[in-house]
Amino acid sequence: MKFLDVVQFAAGSLQGSRTRTLLMILAMSIGVAAVVVLTALGEGARRYVINQFSSLGTNLVLVFPGRTETAGIGPGMLLGQIPRELSLDDAEALLRSRSVGRIAPLTVGSSQISKDAKNREVIVLGSTADLMAVRHMTLGRGRFLPPGDVHASESVCVLGAKINSELFGKESGVGAWVRLGDRRFRVIGIMSSQGESMGFNTDEIVIVPVASAHMLFNTSGLFRILVEAKNRDSIEQARKDTETILFARHNGEKDVTVVTQDAVLATFDRILRALTLAVGGIAAISLAVAGILIMNVMLIAVSQRVQEIGLLKALGAPAAKIRTLFFTEAVLLSGIGSITGLVIGEAGVLVIARLYPSLPVAAPWWAVLAAVATSLGTGILFSVWPARRAAQLDPVTALAGR
Amino acid sequence: MIQLSEVSRSFLVGGQTVSALRNIDLSIAAGDYVSIMGPSGSGKSTLLNLIGLLDRPSSGSYKLDGGNVTALNDEQQARVRSEKIGFVFQSFHLVPRLSAAMNIELPLILAGIPVDERRRRVAQLLENYGLTERADHRPDQLSGGQRQRVAIARATSMHPSVLLADEPTGNLDQATGREVINLLEQLTEQQVTLILVTHDPVIGGRAKRQLHMVDGQIINELGSRRSLPPKGVVEGGNDGQ
Numbered sequence: 001m002k003f004l005d006v007v008q009f010a011a012g013s014l015q016g017s018r019t020r021t022l023l024m025i026l027a028m029s030i031g032v033a034a035v036v037v038l039t040a041l042g043e044g045a046r047r048y049v050i051n052q053f054s055s056l057g058t059n060l061v062l063v064f065p066g067r068t069e070t071a072g073i074g075p076g077m078l079l080g081q082i083p084r085e086l087s088l089d090d091a092e093a094l095l096r097s098r099s100v101g102r103i104a105p106l107t108v109g110s111s112q113i114s115k116d117a118k119n120r121e122v123i124v125l126g127s128t129a130d131l132m133a134v135r136h137m138t139l140g141r142g143r144f145l146p147p148g149d150v151h152a153s154e155s156v157c158v159l160g161a162k163i164n165s166e167l168f169g170k171e172s173g174v175g176a177w178v179r180l181g182d183r184r185f186r187v188i189g190i191m192s193s194q195g196e197s198m199g200f201n202t203d204e205i206v207i208v209p210v211a212s213a214h215m216l217f218n219t220s221g222l223f224r225i226l227v228e229a230k231n232r233d234s235i236e237q238a239r240k241d242t243e244t245i246l247f248a249r250h251n252g253e254k255d256v257t258v259v260t261q262d263a264v265l266a267t268f269d270r271i272l273r274a275l276t277l278a279v280g281g282i283a284a285i286s287l288a289v290a291g292i293l294i295m296n297v298m299l300i301a302v303s304q305r306v307q308e309i310g311l312l313k314a315l316g317a318p319a320a321k322i323r324t325l326f327f328t329e330a331v332l333l334s335g336i337g338s339i340t341g342l343v344i345g346e347a348g349v350l351v352i353a354r355l356y357p358s359l360p361v362a363a364p365w366w367a368v369l370a371a372v373a374t375s376l377g378t379g380i381l382f383s384v385w386p387a388r389r390a391a392q393l394d395p396v397t398a399l400a401g402r
Numbered sequence: 403m404i405q406l407s408e409v410s411r412s413f414l415v416g417g418q419t420v421s422a423l424r425n426i427d428l429s430i431a432a433g434d435y436v437s438i439m440g441p442s443g444s445g446k447s448t449l450l451n452l453i454g455l456l457d458r459p460s461s462g463s464y465k466l467d468g469g470n471v472t473a474l475n476d477e478q479q480a481r482v483r484s485e486k487i488g489f490v491f492q493s494f495h496l497v498p499r500l501s502a503a504m505n506i507e508l509p510l511i512l513a514g515i516p517v518d519e520r521r522r523r524v525a526q527l528l529e530n531y532g533l534t535e536r537a538d539h540r541p542d543q544l545s546g547g548q549r550q551r552v553a554i555a556r557a558t559s560m561h562p563s564v565l566l567a568d569e570p571t572g573n574l575d576q577a578t579g580r581e582v583i584n585l586l587e588q589l590t591e592q593q594v595t596l597i598l599v600t601h602d603p604v605i606g607g608r609a610k611r612q613l614h615m616v617d618g619q620i621i622n623e624l625g626s627r628r629s630l631p632p633k634g635v636v637e638g639g640n641d642g643q
Binding site: 009312 | 458477514
């Protein structure tokens with residue numbers, strides 16, 4: 001029996017039982033497509049976060065006041081203490097380290113911005129001239145905060161693109177005066193539109209010199225200090241220097257948290273990889289369900305064809321040939337099912353990529369491989385195994401359909 | 403040339419051994435026309451299946467054209483079936499999804515005959531059996547007589563030397579049955595050995611050799627060239643009616 005005949009015969013028997021064939025292809029393609037789409041989403045989320053992080057800047061070391069990063073009840077609070085503030089002098093002192101290139105102190109608050117009759121609530125970011133370079137921001141018009149003494153509280157501000165368009169429409173607000181809280185600021189620049197980044201929409205903020213922000217909010221502490229190491233290799237040294245300098249300045253008290261951006265990134269990477277795996281696990285369940293469906297239909301299909309197997313034996317086909325026929329049939333069926341599933345899955349991924357262009361969705365190769373292997377495996381196993389048993393029956397029994 | 407000597411076949415049914423065939427000695431010459439008759443359970447189908455290598459004897463030896471075929475393995479037996487033996491069944495056993503032409507072609511495909519040769523032989527067989535018009539019909543679109551003609555065409559497609567028919571008229575009315583028997587008898591003129599299992603004494607009576615079986619033994623033979631010593635009780639083979 002020639003190879004082409006085998007394939008033709010197998011394809012013929014697939015066409016012969018259309019419902020079964022379509023059912024199998026459906027089950028397999030749903031399983032495979034589910035794995036592809038779901039893991040693509042998980043992977044997309046992971047890449048999204050990583051992209052967001054790298055867009056924040058490179059070679060960064062982050063300094064937070066207090067030993068706990070997020071709000072909540074730290075041990076100090078129970079004793080009536082609050083963490084010692086990070087001061088502007090702390091930030092400036094960090095420049096003494098040879099590993100540190102630039103720093104950008106950050107103060108955040110929210111305030112009312114108004115221009116004539118228009119006003120709205122905005123997030124006000126107090127920082128220095130280096131912020132733009134450290135955070136990889138781009139300026140649309142005018143200029144950024146002036147370099148120089150960080151303690152100088154000049155009344156100038158840089159508007160986010162959206163704030164500008166809300167206050168000044170299509171025109172540029174550079175040169176105009178706006179009111180922030182109870183102070184007047186002169187607009188010296190407008191950021192270019194960048195969209196959301198880490199939940200911080202840079203289009204909807206106003207940046208002022210850090211000293212001005214302190215006066216505006218009547219504080220002296222810093223929310224963060226962004227420290228940029230000179231290069232990739234000096235990140236770790238920069239972190240150590242930062243800790244040494246700050247602990248020394250705080251009388252040996254370890255009341256600041258210093259982390260590298262890489263560490264944060266690694267944590268997020270781990271979390272999101274776990275998420276992808278969890279989502280992949282859910283998809284694997286759907287694949288397993290599909291596998292069981294495939295198994296059932298295949299077992300029934302083969303048991304219905306025991307007579308045919310008997311006939312083939314009577315007509316002079318040895319058991320090995322019957323196994324080959326069923327194997328070919330299973331490979332064809334599972335192959336078509338898997339390919340259909342891959343096509344549907346990738347189409348789904350394309351649609352998601354269209355709908356959410358910022359989400360870099362793509363199914364990881366291991367998920368695609370596992371999905372295809374599982375559906376091929378179950379399909380082939382559960383058609384070849386019963387067919388193999390049927391081929392071992394003696395032809396009389398098989399012909400009688402017993 | 404078929405030679406069975408001391409062939410027995412027993413089955414294990416519910417823990418008990420049931421003998422379907424007991425010490426059968428039988429020799430059938432090439433081109434013979436033999437009918438096997440007997441009541442249900444007398445072992446006629448088992449004998450036919452043994453001759454057709456669909457079953458193996460529990461003891462004894464079976465020589466086909468001088469070679470001992472009981473000793474062959476599955477693959478070798480399959481080749482013997484493919485090359486020397488054709489089957490016609492009571493329930494036709496056509497593959498329902500295949501057309502008449504494809505059913506006839508099936509043994510040729512399994513034997514790996516080249517496409518051109520296959521086409522030629524199938525066309526010839528369709529013509530011989532008056533099925534040319536029906537070549538593309540599936541079995542469920544054919545009448546009983548047509549189905550059995552397809553089955554006979556399929557059985558002869560590999561030019562077998564032995565044709566085994568198990569109740570070939572069992573599912574047909576009398577007129578079509580007679581037509582099918584005529585077709586089978588025509589084959590004996592081409593030196594094909596025809597062995598026919600039947601209940602019907604009218605059909606069985608047309609054979610040159612008529613074997614009667616009871617309880618797994620051949621009890622009497624009519625029209626034989628060589629008499630076999632009858633074993634067991636001698637009775638008339640008038641049964642199955």
